Amino acid sequence: MSTHGEEDLLNTNYLKAGTGVKSWLLTLDHKRIGVMYLVSIILAFFLGGVFALLLRLELLAPGRTIMTAAQYNRAFTLHGAIMVFLFIIPSIPAALGNFIIPVMLGAKDVAFPKLNLLSFYIYVVGTIFALFSIISGAVDTGWTFYTPYSTSSNSSVVSMTMAAFILGFSSILTGLNFMVTVHKLRAPGLHWRRLPLFIWGMYATSIIQVLATPVLAITLFLLAMERVFGLGIFDASLGGDPVLFQHFFWFYSHPAVYIMIVPGMAVVSELIATFSRRAIFGYFAIAMSSLGLALVGFLVWAHHMFTAGISEFAAMLFSALTFLVAIPSGVKVFNWTATLYKGSIWLTTPMLYAIAFLIQFTIGGLTGLFLGTLATDIHLHDTYFVVAHFHYVMMGSTVMAFLGGLLYWWPKIAGKMYDETLAKVSFAFVFVGFNATFLVQFIMGSRGMPRRYYDYLPEFRPYHAFSTVGSWILGVGFIVYAYVLIKSLRSGPKAPPNPWGSAGFEWASESPPVLANFREVPTITRGPYDYHLTTDEELFDGFPEDAPKKA
Amino acid sequence: MPGQWSTFAPNVDFIFYFIYWMSVILFVGIIGAALYFVWKYQRKPGVKAEPTGHNLPLEVGWTVAPVFFLALLFHWGFRGYTDLTVSPANAMEIRVRGRKWSWDFEYPNGAHETNTLHVPVNRPVRLVLSSDDVIHSFFVPAFRVKRDAVPGMYSMMWFQATHEGTTNYFCSEYCGAAETASRGEHGEEVFSGHFSMNGHVVVDNDARFAAHLEEINGPPIVNGQPVTPVQWGALLYRSSQCYTCHSVDGAAGTGPTWQHMVGHPVTLTDGTTVDVDTNYLRESILNPQAKVVRGFQPVMPTYRGSLNDRQIDALIAYMQSLQ
Numbered sequence: 001m002s003t004h005g006e007e008d009l010l011n012t013n014y015l016k017a018g019t020g021v022k023s024w025l026l027t028l029d030h031k032r033i034g035v036m037y038l039v040s041i042i043l044a045f046f047l048g049g050v051f052a053l054l055l056r057l058e059l060l061a062p063g064r065t066i067m068t069a070a071q072y073n074r075a076f077t078l079h080g081a082i083m084v085f086l087f088i089i090p091s092i093p094a095a096l097g098n099f100i101i102p103v104m105l106g107a108k109d110v111a112f113p114k115l116n117l118l119s120f121y122i123y124v125v126g127t128i129f130a131l132f133s134i135i136s137g138a139v140d141t142g143w144t145f146y147t148p149y150s151t152s153s154n155s156s157v158v159s160m161t162m163a164a165f166i167l168g169f170s171s172i173l174t175g176l177n178f179m180v181t182v183h184k185l186r187a188p189g190l191h192w193r194r195l196p197l198f199i200w201g202m203y204a205t206s207i208i209q210v211l212a213t214p215v216l217a218i219t220l221f222l223l224a225m226e227r228v229f230g231l232g233i234f235d236a237s238l239g240g241d242p243v244l245f246q247h248f249f250w251f252y253s254h255p256a257v258y259i260m261i262v263p264g265m266a267v268v269s270e271l272i273a274t275f276s277r278r279a280i281f282g283y284f285a286i287a288m289s290s291l292g293l294a295l296v297g298f299l300v301w302a303h304h305m306f307t308a309g310i311s312e313f314a315a316m317l318f319s320a321l322t323f324l325v326a327i328p329s330g331v332k333v334f335n336w337t338a339t340l341y342k343g344s345i346w347l348t349t350p351m352l353y354a355i356a357f358l359i360q361f362t363i364g365g366l367t368g369l370f371l372g373t374l375a376t377d378i379h380l381h382d383t384y385f386v387v388a389h390f391h392y393v394m395m396g397s398t399v400m401a402f403l404g405g406l407l408y409w410w411p412k413i414a415g416k417m418y419d420e421t422l423a424k425v426s427f428a429f430v431f432v433g434f435n436a437t438f439l440v441q442f443i444m445g446s447r448g449m450p451r452r453y454y455d456y457l458p459e460f461r462p463y464h465a466f467s468t469v470g471s472w473i474l475g476v477g478f479i480v481y482a483y484v485l486i487k488s489l490r491s492g493p494k495a496p497p498n499p500w501g502s503a504g505f506e507w508a509s510e511s512p513p514v515l516a517n518f519r520e521v522p523t524i525t526r527g528p529y530d531y532h533l534t535t536d537e538e539l540f541d542g543f544p545e546d547a548p549k550k551a
Numbered sequence: 552m553p554g555q556w557s558t559f560a561p562n563v564d565f566i567f568y569f570i571y572w573m574s575v576i577l578f579v580g581i582i583g584a585a586l587y588f589v590w591k592y593q594r595k596p597g598v599k600a601e602p603t604g605h606n607l608p609l610e611v612g613w614t615v616a617p618v619f620f621l622a623l624l625f626h627w628g629f630r631g632y633t634d635l636t637v638s639p640a641n642a643m644e645i646r647v648r649g650r651k652w653s654w655d656f657e658y659p660n661g662a663h664e665t666n667t668l669h670v671p672v673n674r675p676v677r678l679v680l681s682s683d684d685v686i687h688s689f690f691v692p693a694f695r696v697k698r699d700a701v702p703g704m705y706s707m708m709w710f711q712a713t714h715e716g717t718t719n720y721f722c723s724e725y726c727g728a729a730e731t732a733s734r735g736e737h738g739e740e741v742f743s744g745h746f747s748m749n750g751h752v753v754v755d756n757d758a759r760f761a762a763h764l765e766e767i768n769g770p771p772i773v774n775g776q777p778v779t780p781v782q783w784g785a786l787l788y789r790s791s792q793c794y795t796c797h798s799v800d801g802a803a804g805t806g807p808t809w810q811h812m813v814g815h816p817v818t819l820t821d822g823t824t825v826d827v828d829t830n831y832l833r834e835s836i837l838n839p840q841a842k843v844v845r846g847f848q849p850v851m852p853t854y855r856g857s858l859n860d861r862q863i864d865a866l867i868a869y870m871q872s873l874q
Contacts, residue, residue, distance in 0.1 A: 064740065064742065068730075068732065068742060069728035069729065069732075069742035069743070069744045069746070070728050070729070070731075070744075072728070073725075073727060073728050073744070073745075140727060140728075142725050146685075146686060146724075146725070148684070148685050148686070148702060149685040149686065149725070149726060149727060152684070153727065154848070236701075236702040236703025237702065237703075242686055242701055242702060242703065243701060243704075276592075276600060277594075277599070277600035278600035278601065278602065278603050279602065279603035280603070281603050282605075282610050283603075285610060285614075306632075307688060307697050307698055307699050308686075308699045308701065309698070309699055309701055309704060309706040312632070312633065312636055315629075315632060316629050316632075319625055319628060319629060319632075320625050323621040323622075323624065323625050326617060326621055327614060327617055327618065327621070330613065330617050331610075331613065331614055333581060334581070334613045336585075337581055337584055337585045337588070338609075339603065340585055340588035340592065341588050341592070342592060342600065342601040343588070343592050343600045343601075344592060344593075344594045344595070344599060344600040345588070345589050345592050345593050345594055346594045347589070347593070355585065355586075355589065358582070358585055359582050359585075362577075362578055362581055362582060363578065366570075366574035366577060367574070369570050369574065369621075369624060370567065370570050370571075372624070372625075372628070373566060373570065373624050373625070373627065373628030373631075374628040374629050374631065374632035375559075375562065375563050375566050375627065375628045375629075375630070375631025375632050375634075375635065376566050376567050376570065376628065376631075377628070378563075378632065378635055378695065378696065378697050379552075379563055379567075379692065379695040379696075379697065381697055381723070382688060382690070382697070382723040383723065446552055446567070447552065447692065448553050448690070448692025448693075448719070448721065450690060450721045450722070450723040450746075451723075451725075452725040452745060452746075453721075453745065453746035454728065454742065454744060454745075454746040455742065455746045455747065456746070457719065529603075530602075531599075531600060531602070532602040
C-alpha cells in the first residue's frame with residue numbers, strides 16, 4: 001500500500017476503514033477494540049441481569065418459587081461473578097475508556113495497540129472459561145469463593161477461579177496500557193493541569209488495576225492448587241487458615257471496588273461539566289481525590305471481616321482507615337453539587353443519569369457510615385443492608401454513570417443520535433425501578449434479614465415482594481434502553497461532531513472519528529472545561545458546513 | 552431495627568439512629584441543594600454559565616469538617632465494639648458448634664440440644680463458637696450480636712438478655728445447600744442449607760432454664776410420661792437434622808435411606824461388604840467417614856459430643872423400627 005493510501009485510510013471514518021469480520025477481529029484500532037468490549041460487556045450484563053431477575057423472582061414468596069436451593073446458590077454466585085468480573089470491572093475502563101481516552105488526549109491510539117488487542121482476547125478466553133464453568137455444573141460458592149467452602153464444594157470452582165485469574169491479566173494489561181498512554185501520548189499543550197477529569201479517574205483506576213489484580217491472581221491460583229493438589233493453605237483440615245483467604249481476597253477485592261467506582265466518578269465529572277457549561281468546581285481536589293481513593297482503598301480491606309475473628313486492634317485500625325475513605329468521596333460530592341451552582345444546566349438523558357448518580361452515590365456513601373462504625377457493623381454485617389449498600393454504589397452509581405456515559409459518547413461511537421424522549425422514558429423506569437428494588441433492602445437488612453438466603457421468615461415477605469416488583473420495573477427500563485440504542489443504529493439521524501456543544505477535547509474530532517482520530521495533531525491551548533475561553537465555533541453543536549463563519 | 556433484647560441493643564441503636572438522622576440531614580442538604588441548582592440554573596437563552604472560581608475556605612471547610620464527625624463515629628463505634636467483644640469473667644459459657652446445616656449447643660452441665668438455644672435472662676452468657684466444616688456465623692438480631700464460627704479456631708461472643716421470650720437466630724455466613732430436597736414431617740419438600748441454619752433463642756428465668764437443662768439430658772416428657780426410645784429416636788431424627796440427608800421412606804438423599812436398612816448388607820466405597828448392625832450404626836454416627844456406603848459422598852459430620860449415649864441408643868432403636 002502506498003503512503004498516500006495509508007494516509008487516506010487514516011483519514012477515513014473508523015467504522016468504514018476496512019470491512020469484513022477480519023478487519024474487526026484483527027484490528028489494532030482502540031475504537032474498534034472499545035466497541036468489541038462494549039458488545040461483550042453488554043452481553044455479560046444481560047446474562048448477569050437475567051440471573052438477577054431469576055433470583056428476585058425466587059424471593060418473591062417464601063419457600064420454593066421457581067428453583068431449588070442448590071440452583072439458587074448457583075444463580076446468585078453467577079450473578080455476582082458475571083457482574084463483577086465480566087461486566088463492571090471492564091465496563092467503563094475497557095469499553096468507554098478504550099474508545100475515549102486516546103481521543104481525549106489527542107492521540108492516534110493507545111501506547112501499545114497490539115497489547116490492547118491481546119487484552120481483549122485474554123478477556124474472551126476468560127469469558128470462555130466462565131461459560132465452561134456455567135455449563136459444567138456452575139459454581140455455588142458466592143463470587144467471594146470463601147474457603148473452606150470453596151475447597152470442599154463439589155461444583156465447578158476451578159474453571160471459574162481460572163476464569164477470574166485470566167480476566168485479571170486482561171485488566172492488568174489494560175491498566176498498564178492506559179498509564180503509559182496518559183504519560184506519553186498527550187497532545188502538545190495538554191499538560192497535567194489541563195487533563196480532563198475522566199483521564200485522571202482512569203489513570204487512578206489503572207494504578208489500582210496494575211497493583212491489586214496480581215494479588216487476586218495469586219490468591220485464586222493458591223485456591224486452585226489447594227483444590228487440585230490438596231496443598232494446605234486455607235483449609236483448616238489441611239493445616240491452613242481460612243481467614244487468610246479472606247485477607248488475600250479482600251486485599252484485591254476492596255481496591256477492586258475503586259476499580260469499579262472511580263471510573264463512574266470520572267464519567268460523571270465529564271457529564272456535569274458539559275451539561276452545566278462550566279468547569280468542575282475544585283478540579284484539582286477531584287483529580288487528587290481520585291488518587292486519594294486509589295491509595296486509601298488499599299488500606300481498608302479488613303473492614304469486610306469485622307465479625308470474622310480478627311483481633312480487636314486490627315478491627316480498630318481498619319475502622320479508622322475506612323472512615324478516611326469518606327473524606328475524598330465527600331469532597332467529590334460537594335464539588336459536583338457546587339459545579340451546578342450558577343451553571344447553565346441542560347437536562348439531557350446523560351445529565352439525568354449524572355444526577356441519579358449523585359443521589360444514589362450519596363445514599364451509598366452515607367450508608368457506608370453505618371458499616372464502617374464497628375458497633376453497628378456487627379449487627380448489619382452479612383445482611384441485606386450490605387447488599388443494598390453495595391448495589392447503591394456499584395449499580396446505583398457505576399452502572400448509572402456507564403448508562404449516562406454511553407449515551408453521552410454514543411454520537412461519537414456510532415456516529416448517530418439517539419431518541420431523546422425514549423431515552424428519558426427508559427431513564428424514568430431505571431431510576432424508579434432501581435430505588436424500588438434496593439431502598440427497601442436497607443430496611444429488611446436492619447431488621448436482621450441475612451443475605452444469600454434461599455428462604456426467609458414470613459415477617460420479611462412484604463419487603464421481598466416489593467423489591468421483586470422493583471426489579472421488574474428496572475428490567476423494563478433496560479429493555480427500553482437497549483431499544484433506544486438499536487433504534488439509533490437502525491434509523492438514528494447522523495450526529496454532528498459536537499452535538500452537546502461541549503468544550504471537551506474529544507468533541508473536536510469528527511463523529512465518528514477518523515481512524516487516526518484527528519486529521520492533524522490538535523494543539524491544546526485551554527483546559528477541557530474552560531467555557532469562558534472557548535469560541536462559538538468550538539461549541540457549535542451542528543454540522544461544520546452550517547457553522548458560523550469565523551469572526 | 553428489631554426489638555431490643557440485650558444490654559447492647561440500646562447503645563447500638565442509639566449510634567444507628569444518630570448516623571441515620573445525620574445522614575438524612577446531609578442527604579436532604581446536599582441533594583436538596585443540587586436539585587435546587589438544577590431547577591434554578593436551567594439553560595436559558597442568552598444566559599451563560601458563570602466561570603468557575605475558587606473558594607479555598609469552602610473547600611478546606613468541607614474537607615476538614617467531616618473529620619470531626621467521622622472521628623466521633625469511630626470513637627463510639629469502637630467503644631461499642633469493645634463492649635461486644637470483652638465478656639465479663641462471671642459469664643456462663645455455652646459451646647456452640649456449627650456444621651452444615653445445624654447448630655449444636657452444649658451447656659455447662661454437658662447437656663446438648665440442636666436448633667434451639669436456651670439462655671437465662673439477666674445473666675451474662677458467653678458463646679464459644681467453632682465449626683466442624685466450613686465457616687458459619689451466629690447472628691441474633693434482637694441481641695445485635697454476630698460472630699463467625701471458623702473451622703480450626705475458637706471465637707467468642709457474649710450478651711446479656713434483658714427480655715424473656717423467644718426470638719430468632721440466623722446463620723449469616725454463606726455455607727451452601729443440599730443438592731436435593733428431603734421430606735418433611737408431612738411428606739412436603741424440605742430444602743436445607745445456609746438459609747435453614749436458623750432457629751430460636753429462648754430466654755427463660757433462672758428456674759425454667761435450670762429445669763430445661765435437666766429435661767434435655769433424658770427422654771422428653773409427653774403427658775407426664777417419658778416417651779419410648781423409638782419415639783425419642785423419631786424426635787431426634789428431626790431435631791438433630793438427620794432428615795436433611797436420610798429419608799425414612801426409601802427416597803433418595805445425600806445419605807442412605809433408613810428404611811429397611813438395619814440387618815441388611817451394604818457395599819462400601821472400598822468394595823467390602825458389611826452388615827448394618829447396631830455397632831455399625833453407632834460407629835457411623837460417631838465416626839461417619841470410617842465406612843461410607845458406595846455411591847455416597849463422605850460429607851456427614853460426626854455427632855460425637857453432640858449426641859449422648861442414651862440419645863444414640865434411641866436413634867438406633869428408631870432405625871430398627873423402620874422395617
